[in-house]
Structures are given as structure tokens and as C-alpha cells.
Amino acid sequence: MEAIFRIRDKFIPEPLPPLHCFTGHTVVITGGTTGLGLAAATHFINLGAHVIITCRNRTRGESAKTAIENLIGAPSQGKIEVMELDMDSYRSCCKFVNSLKDRRMSDGTPKTVECVVLNAGCMNTQYVESPEGWEETIQVNSLSSSLLGLLLLPWLKTQISATVPRLVFVTSRDHVDVEIKDWVQWAEEEGILRHLSSKAAWPSANSVPDSPNYANSKLLLMYAVEEISKLALGNNQEPKVIVTSVCPGLVHTDIARNFTNQSWLMKILVQTFFAMFSKSADYGARFYVSAARASKEQH
Template sequence: MAGMLTYFPSFIYSQLFETPPVPTTDFTGQTVIVTGSNQGLGFEAARHFARLGANLILACRTVSKAEAAKADIEKTTGSKTIQVWELDLSRYDSVKAFAKRVQGLERLDAIVENAGISTMKFAEAEGNEATITTNVVSTFLLALLVLPKLRESAKKFNIVPHLTIVSSEVHFFTTFPESQADDIFAELNDPKKARMWDRYNVSKAMEVLICRELTELLASPTSSRKPFVILNFLNPGFCHSELANELGMPVKVLKALLARTTEVGSRTLVNAVEAGKDSHGMFLSNSKVTPVASWVTSEYGIKAQKKLWKQFAPILEKIQPGILVNI
């Protein structure tokens, strides 16, 4: 709560006075994947990519909704290079099948991992609480599975691809107390201990910590060890979307007063793919490199980051043996 109160003034200022720029980069000939792109931020970001000429893949759980989104985007942009691929982050077999299909692409310039859930109800998916499965485990399972294609494309086409994770400023609103448990995932998966009111914040904090750890493990912009891929993670701001539908009246009132339009928020997703090498490993807010929450870089946060990765890496390896070699 203290973190939320401290951050609130800058949040208000950001919402009222900082508007992300309209994307202008020409993506003609580039292949871009946007997950969760049949509605909300992903949908409007996909529209921007299509408008700018990208060969676009809409990765969505419900194909019929994605087909409707495709038709809408085609109508408004004139794009003829949009595909719909099924991707359900609540099922690891779906993630692995999707990633296998990605390997068959001629090239991949960017993947924007936007899909996620926010819920106050405890439910399980693949043995974890569903928010953790979707927002954390499957998000990074997909990230590591597509890294080889991104690196292959970097080498073959002399490009610098992007792996972009849509995170959130809500990591400022938690301190991830579950990181103090002996087994972080067991703590998160215990329905008797689940703090669901904070779960979305925690999932986004975990994304931030894992992105920071991966940045340390991946090749740097100046390294010749492997073809370079930009990994960045972003905050789209507080936007009108369906993500917070389960939250109460105070959030709805706040939305009415402060929320950005979905289109304005979606610009940040595209801006992150427009960003250069200086965005590698960085948190982008309002389309600018911005410091993460102070607790993340404190001794407490660094210990939590290392501990989380130590426990998370074997989980990924169990789901897909050999995946850690991709790093």
C-alpha cells in the first residue's frame, strides 16, 4: 500500500499529461506477432502494425474472435498480410505447438507478448494458479521457445529483433511478499494463502524480475557470442480495456476519470518495438526508458529476483526439456 501511495502522484501526472507518440516506423516486410490481439491493447496495437505495413500474426485463444478482429483491421487499414494463429496460454501444449509453428516462419522481427489475465478468483491451470500460469510461466515459456527464431532472423536478415513483454506499473503497488517463502510457487499456488487482490500486481512484478534476470543471461548489444535480440518490457498505462472487469466500483470510477483510450495505450506496445538497443533490458513507461520500482533494485529485490529465477528455471525445463539452452 505504501508503494501505491508514493507512486500515485506520478501516476496521475502521467495519465493526464504524458501521451505516448503515434507510431510511425515502416514495418513493411517485417513479421510481427501480437498475442492477445483480438481485443483491447493487443487489438489496437495490431491495427497500428498493420497500418504500418507489417506481416501480422494475431495470436489468440479464441480463433473466431481473432478472425473478427482480423476482418476489422483489414477493413480499416487495407492490410492483406494478416494471419490468425491459435494460442492459449493456459495450456502448455498450445504454447509449444504455437512456438513450433513459429519456427516455420521465414523470419520473425518482433513478438509482443501482450496476452494476460486479471482475476480475483482462484483457479488452477496446468498445476498453478491461473494468473501465474498465464502471465508468468507461459509468457516466458513462449519467450524462450521463440528466441531461436528471433536469433536466426537476426543473423539471416541482419536485423535486431524485439522480444517485448507487456508488463505494468502495478509492480510498484506490491513488494512480492511471496518471494520470502521457501517455495515461491507453492506459496502462490496455495488457495488458503492466495492474496488474489494483489495477484495481478505480483504477476507483473514477477515479469519484471524475470526480464531483468534474462537480460543478465542474454547476449548484450556488444557481445559476439550470439545474434542480438532486444528484450524490453513496458507499461501501457491505465487504459480502457476488459482486463480489470472484475474489479470494484473504485477502479471503475478511476477509469472514468483517468483512463487512456485503448488506442492511446496501444501505442506503447508498438513504440517498444520501435525502440533501439538502449531499450534492451529496460522498463518503458510512456514509451520512454523509466526506472522500475525502487524495491526491485534494492537488496531485497535482487535477492527475490535471483531466488525466483532459481526456482522458475527448473519449472521451464520440466515443461520443455532443453529450453534453457535457448538462453
């Protein structure tokens, strides 16, 4: 049944909202230089938004900006802004949020942000430890994404804007497949995060290529989203920021590139699977657009 839904989604896209519905809005997209992030940036610009994309280095960001201009078929005319953000670094996350808050109009009035899409993520098949000491998939998908949400939320709540801001976390349905029965034991021993980040717990090099922490990282993020959504409520229990999570489904992007780097056989299998069941980045990014227009009832 799941395969049928994937094939359906491959050919029947989520409809886009009316043109100009994001006119006057600023939308921030982390990880906006490739794949879903770049496709989402293109959609938002076509719908009238000013878009800020993040990247690890300025050169890559400017290349992405050029790619978006080619997709929209015209110069961006100031509608695309590039800001640096390294999701492996807490310091970089804090610096990015502070830079976002410091943006000003020509008269000194603080610029507002109407939507933030926390899209940046990774799917590692080999163990990589972040500079902060955590396995990189956990660092990027769970810890840094949660930190950004927590840092941005108080600021978004106090903005003076004509619309209720949206904070969108990109998650995955894979989080429902996580078996958590061992998590209680890990919590009592070294801690869940320490266990998941331990190199000793990582599959051996001879095992079938997998991203053992991807689903775990998305489940941890979902736990964080649940709590952040509570913090977004005002005294009247109405959301001052609409917090949502979105799963774009199986999308043909380069996030699974680590699988295709394993062997020629794995490359063929992965490419065949994606060719049969995955939707395009254009179609997947439409779910981001829908989430950016979520109602209070969807909080």
C-alpha cells in the first residue's frame, strides 16, 4: 500500500497556493543550496516571498542563488539573501540567529521573518563525529535543529507582524519505525544521546550500508517539536507562533549520496528504487509551502 501511495505522489503533486500569497513575507530556509531546500526557495520566490537561504560557505550559497535565478528565469532583484550557517556548530547556530535578529530596514526598524523552514539535514552511512562531540546525524538533524527552534521562538513570538509567524521542522515518517524499548536502559546507563553517538554502537564496516541514526534523529526531533510547540502558546493558549512538522515523503535528492558511494551494486539499487518511487524535489518542496501556510488548528 505504501508503494502505491509513493507512486501516486510521484505523478500527482501537492497543489501550490495562489500567486503572490507570500508577497511581503520573508522566509528562511536552512540548507537551501540543494535539493528540497533549493526547490522550496524557488517556490517561495515565485509566490512573492523574500527568501534567505543558509549555507556553510558563501561561495556555495552564491552558486545556489544563481541556480535559483536560472530556475525562476529572471534576476532575483534582491529577493534572495545568503547567510552562513554550519549545523555542526552550536556557535554558528547562535551567530546565525543573532545575525537574523540584527537585520534592519533603511529607517532602522527591525526586519521581520514570517516563516522559518528548518530543512537542513544529513543521512550518514559512516560514523562522523561533529566538533561538538556528537554523531553528526544526531547533531544536525536533532540537536542543532532543536537549538535553532529554541533560539528563534522567543524572537518570533515578539515580532510585530501582520501575520502569525510559522516555524516549520522538516521531519520524516521514518521516526515511527524506531524501536525504543532499549532507550530506557540507555537512559539509565550513559544516556540516550551518548549511546546513539557512540562509535562502538555504530554498525561494522562489513554490514549492509545503512544510516542507523537517521530515523532515531527524526524521532528525537519530533519529541523536541512537541515541547517547542507548547512554548509557542500565549497566555490565552493560542499559538503566537504556529509550529508544525512536515514530511515531504521520498524525494529524489542527493541526501542519500552516501549510499551510492558504497559500491556499484548499492548505487544501482538505490538509483532504481528512487527512480521507481521517489518524487521530484519540486513536488516534495510543495509540502514545505503548505506547512508555511498552516492554520492555528494545525499547530
